[in-house]
Amino acid sequence: MGFYEVYSHPVLIRYKASVCSRASVFVLVVYVLTYIPPLLITYRSQGFWLKQSSYEEQPVVRFQYEMLMIGVTSVSGDYIAWSTFSNFNTLLGDKLRIPTVSVRESDSNGDGKADRLSLQMSVPLNSAEQIYSIQLLLTFSYQLRRMSVVVMQSMVLVQSSSPVPVSQLFISGDLKLQQKEPLSHRGVHTQYNVSVIDSASPFANSYDLTTIIRKYQERNLTTYLWCPVPLWTVGQAANTPFQINAEIRYPVETITYPLHTVC
């Protein structure tokens, strides 16, 4: 004769003990061990409540062919200058020295993004002039696309001086991004897509490096040149032009962005 299930019901068995028994203490210990260690482990691992994270991206950088150069030619502070801004050049009068400039941007790995800028500048000097110090400002168009879209116009300022007259300045560095705060990982940021220098302005104040830097450093997102050693070559033959050689690489950048936790 075969059997089949007619009816079933679960059975609940309650084990009771007084509050001050060994069984109660054991159950309490089990509860504590179940909840506290996992909390401690996730908290100490730093990975559970991350506030920000980062990703890597090579920016799309383009030299904007805007330059401003100021060279100090004597220990008493005489200077010569040149820029790609005609209003500034007009203000210079007889301090203007027009250099020959050669610029090349190259893409060494063929990914369509420029990897380095090579710039040579040859500044003609009068026979009495010698270079002691150089300030060189270059502007770039800088774009990020991987997470948030950033389009901005940025700059680098190279400033270097020597106690003795020099004939050549060699700069080799990286164009780096400086973030004052994490960049939101979505959206389009174009608020810094404005010129670093107001080239339409006829006023000397607009080309004053103090004014330019003060305004630029107000930004939350800037670029700077990471160049540990600007290299001077000492010794200047009379009537030879002063040479500036710059190699600026556009490396892969680590961009931090905020994580918004859902609670």
Ligand SMILES: *[C@@H]1O[C@H](CO)[C@@H](O)[C@H](O)[C@H]1NC(C)=O
């Ligand atoms: C950024 O500015 C340049 C020049 O002013 C302009 O041609 C370009 O369309 C702007 N890009 C964006 C995304 O606003």
Ligand SMILES: *[C@@H]1O[C@H](CO)[C@@H](O)[C@H](O)[C@H]1NC(C)=O
């Ligand atoms: C820059 O960051 C500060 C601080 O978070 C913020 O208040 C300000 O709005 C930001 N400026 C721009 C232009 O995004």
